[in-house]
Amino acid sequence: MSVADRPIVSPASGDGSTYPEHHFLNHTSGFLSWALTLDHKRIGLMYLVGVMSSFALGGMFALMIRLHLWNFKDGWLSNQTYNQVFTLHGAIMVFLFIIPSVPAALGNFLLPIMLGTKDVAFPRLNLGSFYLWVTGLVLFLTALSITGLDTGWTFYTPYSIETQKGGAVLAATFGVFVLGFSSIFTGLNFIVTINTMRPPGMTWFRMPLFLWATYATSIIQVLATPVLGITVLLLSAERLLGIGIFDPKLNGDPVTFQHFFWFYSHPAVYIMILPAMGIISELMSVHCHKGIFGYRMIAYSSIAIALFGFLVWGHHMFTSGMADVTTIVFSALTFTVSIPSAIKVFNWLGTMYQGTVSLNTPMLYALAFIFLFTIGGLTGLPLGALALDMHLHDTYFVVAHFHYVMMGGTLVAFLGGLFHWWPKMTGKMFNETFGMISATIVFVGFNLTFLPQFVLGTRGMPRRYATYLEEFQDLHRLSTIGSLTLGIGLLVALLVLLHSLFYGRRAPTNPWGGATLEWVCSSPPPHDNFATAPTVGDPYDFNGIEYDAKQGGYVKKS
Amino acid sequence: MTAIQETAHESEHAQDHHHDHPAWLAHHFDDAEQQFDAGKLGMWLFLVTEVLFFSGMFCAYSLYRNRDPEVFEFCSRFLNEKLGAINTGVLLFSSLTMAWAVRAAQLKQHKLLVGMLGATLGCAAMFLGVKAVEYSHKWELGLLPGKFYVSQIPGAAHGEHGYLGSLCIVPLILTIIAGVYYIYSLATMSKFHQKVAGPILVAGACFFGGVQLGRILEAEETTHHAAEHAAHEHAPGTSHDHSQDHSAGELLPEKEGGEVIALGHKSIEDVKVMAEELKTPDASVNQKSMAGLFFSIYYCMTGIHAVHIIGGMLVITWLIVKAAREEFHDQYFGPVDNVGLYWHLVDFIWIYLFPLLYLIT
Incomplete structure (x- = not known):
């Protein structure tokens, strides 16, 4: 008899809540039991630690940038170092943090549980993806330590061909290549799992919306990332062998690189935001204790965003030299993406209407998301308009816009x-008061950082400059103060989570009153999630889910 | 939970795992069908990513060919379509053997399965052998990517650089290891090891067979060019002084002069065009900033295709090991089927590469 066969749920002493004596965290122990695990939950947690560390690293670079820009000239970094710092900030945040954050960390943990299965379809491939991610991280750190990469995260040619930091470019592009495959395999795994392993009763339209969002994300990961793979491979060959495909001296075309790059990297923007939207759909419904408004429209809009996302890459290149007709077509297509995004926002607001809102930490973050994402989305429209983009291209307006979407949205x-599923992952409740304080500080700090940047951009402050005109100094200082506030907010959030690990009270099975399957299995879940595939109904039917003071959480009353 | 309940739980569990879950069925799948479907969908998705991976290069190809068609026409002449055609045939045949292997796995014809997988592996090795000859020959001529491209002068001397030898080192080592392994398997009388070592050794031999075949055909081509060159020189109306170009190497016209008659009229004309283009000033494509790009694309596409062939050989070897253990049967043949799909795709990509690169003139 293996250890897995011990009772899964037994009454815990004291508070009367249900707490499993045996779960995936103590199923086996030792370093190798984690390093070689095939359990999606452990892989998800390892990703979580990894992406959070990358985020801390990228965040440190961000603070270095902001501190450097405190004065309009003679910042504390040399211009050369400044270039390297903003490059690494961008590259680490995009490739190591945002892209794997929700799908690889939360998605890995939640997807099989929400589907009522024991694991993803290809557990070994899943572990392989994680190690590819680690390899990519090592290559990035190599690029950082040898000479420092200074091309910007986009590796635009001819910078990337001509820069002296050849070794760093090679290490970083190879890192991107490897990370790309990590992302492809994760996406592939999720698509196959969702397609073939749904439990009895879970039709496509009875899937939690987080799964719809993950599914749409996975489609993009599988279809767009290979193109990035070949692009960076050709770029490496360009550096190593001088193949000339992107080099005008050898009759190549640098704009081709931009097309190839953005063919991936624009859909990648939706790899970053779609899973975040999935999270918000779950949070809105659960914390308003009300069925999601417009389920089908949210599900369809995820797929629509994924598909439209493939057709708009040209809007990054309005000033790069394209035919006029092409730019007009790309501009028009860009506006179409705003429709499914707006559908989602309206549906979330519709969900809150007449709901019983529990204003707790996850909900505060969700509300902050809707506010920030809406600003980020709406400021995208002027950038999609050709005439305005000529003025705003490569200014701080763009910087503020994508930070509102990427950071205000995804992060x-x-x-x-993370706060919502933390009790499920660790079996511990965090301190609600401090959690809400962290959400408030993050929200204030974020706006203080990036609202001034919209103003800076419209006044003509170009991005990526190490020095600037004196007239911009006040706004820059405001932004720097905001970034420090934001840093403090994130630190508080981290401390709240870490504190809960050691001093948090034991989490009940269903602390928030959710109706999806992860709230059926214990917190933390047992090794195999479910002994047999559960039969499921509507994931947003909250009838009969009531608070039980004895357990400290919600239970289903039939 | 009481002891009785626990025992009940245990027996239920035991039944669950030992009855419904044979060794070949992963614990998280309900049944063989679900496992097969998952594997198959996964492979198809992977193939989609492969197609997109190559699509970047096909895109670059169409962009640059559309922009400079003369570069592509000029450079394509340097590719030996005989070798390309032979490789196409070899790969098509390997697809047949692979498909046959899938059938053998389904019908539990274990011996035939090992044989068919071995044949596929051999074809792959032969493909690489021919490719090695093609690559090394081009390197010797200076037909290199991008900035390394050397402008072509008709009849110029090209020494042996031993590129082919270097390309053969790793296959040689692998073949020797396979040979030692085969001897070991004979010595220990292990049927399993013989079934594994045999096909690998044959594949090693096939590689060198491919090299030999490639060399014969490449030598024919060279002879043929040189011979035509001589004919061309003596033809009326052309008065280029080529004599200084014929100083050394394999291109001595006198040596091959006798064979001119044996060659068809058409091919003599082909070479005429080529020599003129190489000499005329408007053949400006013969420089690294023009022709180099074609060879960049050529090496990227065929090189990455070759990497996929090598990847395919690794997984086929893994299948041979499993097949030698007689693991496959009508309920469990997913791996053979899926590797087969992959192999057909690799074949399929070559079917596009061959005409797009070799046959455009």
């Missing part, structure tokens, strides 16, 4: 999701 949703 805030990630934190919301």
Whole structure:
């Protein structure tokens, strides 16, 4: 008899809540039991630690940038170092943090549980993806330590061909290549799992919306990332062998690189935001204790965003030299993406209407998301308009816009999701008061950092400059103060989570009153999640789910 | 939970795992069908990513060919379509053997399965052998990617650089290891090891067979060019002084002069065009900033294709090991089927590469 066969749920002493004596965290122990695990939950947690560390690293670079820009000239970094710092900030945040954050960390943990299965379809491939991610991290750190990469995270040619930091470019592009495969395999695994392993009763339209969002994300990961793979491979060959495909001296075309790059990297923007939207759909419904409004429209809009996302890459290149007709078509297509995004926002607001809102930490983050994402989305429209983009291209307006979407959107949703599922992952409740304080500080700090940047951008402050005109100094200082506030907010959030690990009270099975399957299995879940595939109904039917003071959580009353 | 309950739980569990879950069925799948479907969908998705991976290069190909068609026409002449055609045939045949292997796995014809997988592996090795000859020959001529491209002068001397030898080192070592392994398997009388070592050794031999075949065909081509060159020189109306170009190497016209008659009229004309283009000033494509790009694309596409062939050989070897253990049967043949799909795709990509690169003139 293996250890897995011990009772899964037994009454815990004292508070009367259900707490499993045996779960995936203590199923086996030792370093190798984690390093070689095939359990999606452990892989998810390892990703979580990994992406959070990368985020801390990237965040440190961000603070270095902001501190450097305190004065309009003679910042504390040399211009050369400044270039390297913003490059690494961008590259680490995009490739090592945002892209794997929600799908690989939260998605890995939640997807099989939400589907009522024991694991993802290909557990070994899943572990392989994680190690590819680690390899990519090592290559990035190599690029950082040899000479420092200074091309910007986009590796635009001819910078990337001509820069003296050849070794760093090679290490980083190879890192991107490897990370790309990590992302492809994760996406492939999720698509196959969702397609073939849904439990009895879970039709496509009875899937939790987080799964719809993950599914749409996975489609993009599988279809877009290979193109990035070949692009960076050709770029490496360009550096190593001088193949000339992107080099005008050898009759190549640098704009081709931009097309190839953005063919991936624009859909990648939706790899970053779609899973965040999935989290918000779950959070809105659960914390308003009300069925999600417009389920089908949210599900369809995820797929629509994934598909439209493939057709708009040209809007990154309005000033790069394209035919006029092409730019007009790309501009028009860009506006179409705003429709499914707006559908989602309206549906979330519709969910809150007449709901019983529990204003707790995850909900605060979710509300912050809606506010920030809406600003981020709406400021995308002027950038999609050709005439305005000529003025705003490569200014701080763009910087503020994508930070509102990427950070105000994805990061805030990630934190919301993390707080929401933290009791499930660790079996511990965090301190609600301090959690809410962290959400408030993050929200204030974020706006203080990036709202001034919209103003800076419209006044003509170009991005990536190490020095600037004196007239911009006040706004820059405001932004720097905001970034420090934001840093403090994130630190508080981290401390709240870490504190809960040691001093948090034991989490009940269903602390928030959710109706999806992860709230059926214990917190933390047992090794195999479910002994047999559960039969499922509507994931947003909250009838009969009531608070039980004895357990400290919600239970299903039939 | 009481002891009785626990025992009940245990027996239920035991039944669950030992009855419904044979060794070949992973614990998280309900049944063989679900496992097969998952594997198959996964492979198809992987193939989609492969197609997109190559699509970047096909895109670059169409962009640059559309922009400079003359570069592509000029450079394509340097590719030996005979070798390309032979490789196409070899790969098509390997697809047949692979498909046959899938059938053998389903019908539990274990011996035939090992044989068919071995044949596929051999074809792959032969493909690489021919490719090695093609690559090394081009390197010797200076037909290199991008900035390394050397402008072509008709009849110029090209020494042996031993590129082919270097390309053969790793296959040689692997073949020797396979040989030692085969001897070991004979010595220990292990049927399993013989079934594994045999096909690998044959594949090693096939590689060198491919090299030999490639060399014969490449030598024919060279002879043929040189011979035509001589004919061309003596033809009326052309008065280029090529004599200084014929100083050394394999291209001595006098040596091959006798064979001119044996060659068809058409091919003599082909070479005429080529020599003129190489000499005329408007053949400006013969420089690294033009022709180099074609060879960049050529090496990237065929090189990455070759990497996929090598990857395919590794997984086929893994299948041979499993097949030698007689693991496959009508309920469990997913791996053979899926590797087969992959192999057909690799074949399929070559079917596109061959005409797009070799046959455009």
